[in-house]
Amino acid sequence: MTAPLSDDAASRFVTVARTALGDSLRSLTFFTRTDYEQLYLRDDLEQDADLSSFIGHEWQAFQLTQDTYKGSELGEYQYTVRSFENGFLLRVATERDGVFVTTDGLTVTQFDEAANALESVLEDRRD
Template identity: 35%
Template sequence: MTRSSIDVSQTFTDAIVSTVRTTLGDSLRSVVYFTRDDFETLYVRQDLYGGDEEKIRSVKGALVENERAAFGPQETYGTTGTDSEGSEGPEFGEYEFTLRVFSDGFVGRAVVGDHGIIVTTDELEFSEFEEMEVAICQILEEETTA
């Protein structure tokens, strides 16, 4: 089995998982920390994947590849371009987080600098994701400056 090359401290892992579990509760399915080059699964709910580490790494690897777009220019929406008269498009402000909605759950992603967190859940209220995003971005920011 291929292991991650990321050295994630237990303190960081505990802070992220505790924060996400507190804000999202039992609906939380998984938490993944990722960079441009690798990822580490920090938490997977016990009833998923039968504890099969290889399957978890495979499934989460595919998820991470989809979410790495956060590091590319297509995810920087500072302005949406120019209109027919040459004016700049609307300003959306700073990126906060991405939430993908599916029929049976959600995938949330928050990125700060060159690293991010992906969470997967069963169905929840949107406000619960906002609370989680603020908290994990603060932890990611602290990790960046440490």
């Protein structure tokens, strides 16, 4: 598989995620509709996650969430946090691409700060 990101762009995502989440960051994956690249995986985690099924689900879930809540009194969709027994998944996406990170426990404020930082990197890629 060809990497969907340049080395500089991948490095920027990792730097932003590590700065925002510190040692709580477990993994970071960039994705588009048709491709993905795992940019970071913490050393103490197993290397065998089936990312292709994650990507398909996260892309479809982003589209469904965005379409479902469009025009609601809640305002524009920003990001999704999923809670699991052993951590959390934060998804930030645009119409073109997205990232998801897995983390250890964080506060809502930390998720918000991380989502805003990652979204700014996604938006910079549009320029």
